[in-house]
Amino acid sequence: MTKSRSKQLVICVDNEGYAASLEKRKIYVALRDPVAEKLDMLRIVDESGEDYLYPKTFFREIALPLAVKRAVLAA
Template structure:
């Protein structure tokens, strides 16, 4: 798995209980974590710049054109 395959882009659709850590409608990087996914969680790089587990229900996966995806991941 390449570094790009190990990350996916998601958008926060609900931050109830996590308003200090997540912004609604913001795009986040979700790191692949098989153990977390088995428990219905995403490993998200949040506002602190660190990665933490959050319920998958707070996010929706998004697909972006390749050039936009690269730009978002590089930012």
């Protein structure tokens, strides 16, 4: 349960300068990173399958029903 709490689903609303790594309107997994949060960044698992820091303003949190969130995280 703590594993899913440390992951958040966000949607990309901007990818300026990162078009090869991020797709607009796509759902991404954001990993909890207190240091990144202090810098107004999010740690995102991007198109490469690796996690990198991106500006927080590029994303918006999305709320999904728990069953849907679990399915998305499991995919």
